[in-house]
Amino acid sequence: MTAVARLRGAVVAPLLAIGVAGLLCAVALLVSGASPWTAVTTVLSQLGSGTVAVDTVNSAAVYYLAALAVAVGFQMRLFNIGVEGQFRVAACVAAIVGGTVVLPPVLHTLLIIVVAVLTGAAWIAIPALLKAxxxxxxxxxxxxxxxxxxxxxxxxxRPETFGELRGNNITTPPIPESGWFPGVPVGSGTIFGMVFVAAALGVGYWFLLGRTRFGFELRASGESTTAASAGGVNARRTIVVALLLSGAIAGLIGLPELLGRDHAYTLSSPQGYGFTGIAIALLGRNHPVGIALGALLWAFLDKSAVALDVVGIPREIVLIMQGLIVLSVVVAYELVRRMEQRAEQRRVAAGTPEPVGAAS
Known part of the structure; x- marks a missing residue:
């Protein structure tokens, strides 16, 4: 594919997706009896409102980690739909260890992170071995x-094991301040310190896929396991390592909130990030920059839901908008891919010499 064709695909698909998603969202709003213009102006007005920007970045970091965990598997056509369980178990175990162990500040935080990573990888180890x-x-x-x-x-x-009963909620022992991950104060809010860890992981993900032998093997196995094996790639090892990496990253999903805000794991701790990560990975086309933009958009729409509710627009419309955006992106990229494929076939056919002996 030529550079012009690649550029056209990179520009046309997102523009087509944005246009279709906007049209479908407007139709959904009209059907619900709401004004699309009111919804747009209300959402945009949240950009500089209170701590919305900081909260959006913090939520986007969580979504980004979830999407990266899914994207690692997607690179090899592996569908790790268990990110939800991996991150929740990892956050729970890390909170228990963090609330029980006493260590100096930096070591305490590092221990919690390492425990979360290892727990996430261990939780997916059985599916990885079964698959391979x-x-x-x-x-x-x-x-x-x-x-x-x-x-x-x-x-x-449970209180009988590692938990504590506090009011009407059951929680793990609180993590001492020595185990917290310091944030960066911005205005009236604080950006989680784990936001920068998420950004570093994005850079590492890009480097792994584009600059290492394992990244090449991962992508090659995703394209064709048979061809990769014929080229000397150990398919079983690649499957196991890819899924373990996916689980390890999944183990970090709960840490931004655990180490930056909650400092304990409870029965009411946030859920659903693993499934949201699947949608954002699709939205970002498994590219670290695309995933980052998708995570920011998703988080911003989440934070805007309350404002929509205030002006009389059902906050559930945000879920519809998010779903339509993902659907539009998937369909748009597939349409552009097929268009480019057909164009390439026509170019090849036009350059193929006529067979000898063919009728004139």
């Missing part, structure tokens, strides 16, 4: 582990 050596679908095994994760967390934070 028995061909068991990672979709089935990881989603089944999500249910087990819920039961495991409920067991771990």
């Amino acid at each position: 050596y028995r061909g068991v679908s990672e979709v089935i095994s990881t989603i089944m582990l999500n249910a087990i994760a819920t039961g495991m967390i409920a067991f771990l934070i």
Whole structure:
């Protein structure tokens, strides 16, 4: 594919997706009896309102980690749908360790991070081995582990095990200040320190895929496992490492809020980030920059939902908008891909010499 064709694909697909998503969102708003103009102006007015910008960046960091965890598997056509369970178990175990161990400030924080990474990787180890050596679908095994994760967390934070009863909520022991990850004060809010860790992981993800042998093997195996194996790539090892990396990154998803705000894991701790990460990975086309933009957009729409509710527009319309955006992006990129494929076929056909002996 020529540079012009690649540029056209990179520009046309996003513009087409934005146009279609905007049209569909306007239709959805009109059907609900709301004004699209009121919705747009209300959402845009939130850009400089209070701590919306800081809260958006903090939420985007969580979404970014979730999407990166999914994207690592996507590079090899692996669908890690168990990110939800991996991050919740990792956050719970890390909170228990962080609230129990006493260490100096930096070491305490590093221990919590390492525990979260190892727990996330360990939770996906069984599906990884089953996929590599028995061909068991990672979709089935990881989603089944999500249910087990819920039961495991409920067991771990019981008062009889590692939890504490505080008011009407059950929580892990609070993490001392030595285990917190300091943030950066901005205006009336504070940006989580883990935001910068998420950004560093994005750079590492880009470097891994584009500048290392393993990244090449990962992408090659995703394109064709048979061809990659013929070229000397160990498909089993690549599957296991890719899924372990996915689980390790998933283990970090709960840490921005755990180390920057909550300092304990409770029954009411946030959920659903793993499934949102799937949508954002699709939205960003598995590219670190695309995922970052998708995470920011998703987080901003989340924070705007309350403002829409105030002006009489159902906040559920945000969920519809998010779903339509993802759908539009997926469809737009597929349409552009097919257009480019057909154009390439026509170019090849035009340059093919006529067979010898063919009728004039």
